[in-house]
Amino acid sequence: MQRFGTLSFGHYGPLGGGRQLSAADSLMQAIELAEGMDELGVNGVYFRVHHFARQQSSPMPLLAAIAARTQRIEMGTGVIDMRYENPLYLAEEAAAVDLISGGRLALGVSRGSPESVVRGYEAFGYTGSDDPRGADLARDHFATFLRAIEGEGLAERDASSPFGGGTGMQRVEPHSPGLRSRIWWGAGTRETAEWAGRVGVNLMSSTLLTEADGRPFDLLQADQIDAFRAAWREAGHPGEPRASVSRSIFPLTTAEDHLYFGGRQEGDGVGYIDGFRSTFGKTYAAEPDVLVGQLLDDAAIRSADTLMLTIPSQLGVAFNLRIVEAFAKHVAPALGWQSTLD
Template identity: 35%
Template sequence: MPPLSEPLRKLGFLTIGLFDRENPRAGHESTLELIELGERLGFDSAWLRHRHLQYGISSPVAVLAAASQRTRRIELGTAVIPLGWENPLRLAEDLATVDLLSGGRLHPGVSVGEPMHYDQVRQALYPDTGDAEDFGYERVRRLLDFVAGEKASDQGGTEGFEVFSERVEPYAPGLIRRMWYGGASTRSVLWAAQNGMNLLTSSVVKAEGEPAADGSFDFAGIQAEQIRAFRAAHPEGARARVSQGLVVIPTDSATPEQRARYEAYAAQRMPRTAVPQGPGRLLFAPDLVGPSAQIAERLHAHAGFREVDEVAFALPFTFEAEDYVQILTDIATSLGPALGWRPSGLTAAQ
């Protein structure tokens, strides 16, 4: 077995929050129950993916507002909000509001880029300004400035009976230090570092550098290099926060039927890990399926994992609620401890 990595300090999970078209409330409620379970199991954080015009959570900030009232300790994050769909000023208002409601537990993760399938949604999303919208890093910079309390308006003071502020209100102290960027390329992680953000790195990176002799790329090696580049450029250096989000499926307490389904899921997705995908040359990490001891051994040998001390393991997209309960329970009770993690704030019932 390879030498152990540093003990895992923070353990989180990430879910897409699927729902049925004809009964969307049930899926949203199931996601809230999953976050509550995560807190009871001692997880440090729960993160929501973001989906537009699909059957996954389209408004994670609203869902996390609800979660903030049903939990007391667990950190609540977004991984990630695609800013091409958002107005930075309005989003800053929502983020600050939820952060205050949660008692300072919100961890917003964002990314840039043109909205997915932009030609199909442009007319609905930006009917008058579609060609003028900036989907680059400046959109993130505007959001960061608003979150930090920078000037948003020339109108301040009293007008009649109304009082106006020059900054976004409410203001949430400390939120600016909890802003994360979802980066998959060296260019993006360097921008995040230079702008003082935390880094979310996932099971997807951009295939950079030269391939091996057989034409393959080393996902773990690329991810490790990006993390090291991020910290080298960050004002906080080695203390800059990085969270890794691989797809991890422990099977310790799974039924034979669940194990077979999990293995089939991973096998179906395995071909995309062999070569870079699409014009963006995206490289996907294999899903890790098996007993916790086996997964822990693979993680200890993973160059990217060895660079971090916090994770937000991604739950598969298409499983059932009982599958997620089993997976989360095994992560908290078997895999996490095998990685040196200790649960936080367990209730007496646990």
């Protein structure tokens, strides 16, 4: 494990007991958390994207704010649902954030997860899908997005324009040359992981896999990562791609930790999602020395270079920073991690 960071769903709304977390609270706390993690030397802060839900939805303003108020930390998404996106506008926004951050954007995209509405992307204006889940829209939008961030000319110049004119094809602006190498595809199957390897983008292995053959989740996920890397090599892409996994991990170092998470150690789950029998990863909650042994036994964590900790963002900045700091001090170094401050 070379890098670790946090993955936040950005939930807001009623918390119980008359308490309320507003959308503004959620956004401002996300920025504060990123600042604190930057000071701790943590590698990344990543956000889930969900539409029509009380969660983070349009990530670019948040990522731009984090970019402007941090120095080292990578910021990104896990993942943007490409069914909802204008690919050229997304390419412009992503390039702008990447330039503001000095090349620290790690943009995870995919078809997205199940929604709280029916075919919500159609309400955004994206219709005509032949797939009941809109996967064809996501792939088409992604292909155009890649062409845009690669700097391909996509619109014919107007020779009579008073704003430059000329001939040939014009790319979208701004353009960030290094962004293409920091695009990730969120994959929930071995097949989509292999596809990502052939395309030449990094892999965000999902928190669940739409496979259930009786093997533990970590072994299924490690096989998926191996297949991804093999497809990358076979396609002839240069260098080594990155691969990330996410886990719910809670070092128990205080009485409060035990109160919240002491009974949360859970095994793999098997259920149905989007009509597929799927395997879900386990939750780890234990004292740091016990956690180290458990995580070293997790085949997918051993295989991936990046680990994302799913955090309970509703519990506030101070609580989550304490979880992250405990992991950074007492667990991560034993897994091979080194702070960005070192």
